[in-house]
Amino acid sequence: MRNRREPGFLSAAFGPTTSKITMELLGRGTHANPHRGGNVLELASVLAGERWGSHPRSVHPALAAVARTVNDLLADDRRRLLTPLAPWLLGTDTAGACAWPALADVCVRAAPASISWLDRPGLPLALSWAGRANRGDADALCKLLVDCINECRRLAGEQAVDPRLPLADCPERLVILQRFMWSPGCDWMEIVYQPLPDLLPPCLRRETAGARRHASRPAVEPGAGSQR
Numbered sequence: 534m535r536n537r538r539e540p541g542f543l544s545a546a547f548g549p550t551t552s553k554i555t556m557e558l559l560g561r562g563t564h565a566n567p568h569r570g571g572n573v574l575e576l577a578s579v580l581a582g583e584r585w586g587s588h589p590r591s592v593h594p595a596l597a598a599v600a601r602t603v604n605d606l607l608a609d610d611r612r613r614l615l616t617p618l619a620p621w622l623l624g625t626d627t628a629g630a631c632a633w634p635a636l637a638d639v640c641v642r643a644a645p646a647s648i649s650w651l652d653r654p655g656l657p658l659a660l661s662w663a664g665r666a667n668r669g670d671a672d673a674l675c676k677l678l679v680d681c682i683n684e685c686r687r688l689a690g691e692q693a694v695d696p697r698l699p700l701a702d703c704p705e706r707l708v709i710l711q712r713f714m715w716s717p718g719c720d721w722m723e724i725v726y727q728p729l730p731d732l733l734p735p736c737l738r739r740e741t742a743g744a745r746r747h748a749s750r751p752a753v754e755p756g757a758g759s760q761r
Contacts, residue, residue, distance in 0.1 A: 555707070593628045
């Protein structure tokens with residue numbers, strides 16, 4: 534009989550459990566878990582097989598800032614247009630520090646009249662002005678995110694977004710796998726969310742499989758939950 538104080542006792546006793554859940558796509562702000570819905574970055578974290586959250590490790594933080602802003606600016610009935618773009622956010626984490634001024638330039642071009650008097654503004658200010666200039670224009674906001682994705686992917690040595698990518702007929706929900714797993718050698722539980730390949734809508738299939746190689750989920754710390 535194993536000692537109850539021995540690391541891994543609970544893992545051996547209970548083992549992993551899984552269940553399917555339905556995730557609503559997409560919502561404004563952040564969400565504690567996919568039961569409450571998800572934004573475009575939280576969807577990306579699921580597609581990458583990372584821990585749930587709006588700061589996926591495989592998405593460059595500069596690009597994540599743009600995606601977060603565009604996600605929240607879009608109207609509820611237009612936000613689903615971002616769904617096919619979620620896999621293309623992945624694999625940009627290697628773009629480096631030069632991504633910050635590069636994406637700022639993209640945002641300046643999206644709102645030239647608003648900040649033409651500034652000499653190379655930083656990304657936060659440029660993004661704020663681009664958001665204000667294109668508020669209410671779903672096509673312009675989606676183009677802003679696509680342009681930023683392409684610039685970041687260029688810097689990371691990845692291919693650009695497929696120009697044939699349809700930003701229409703996007704799913705309202707996604708069925709994913711929820712796994713309760715005991716961390717090896719430890720007695721705390723980790724909740725992992727993974728896409729089900731057979732149930733992925735066509736608009737999410739192309740890049741998801743390849744992008745997963747970029748994901749590296751950090752080690753779980755004692756007391757850590759599903760939310761960062």
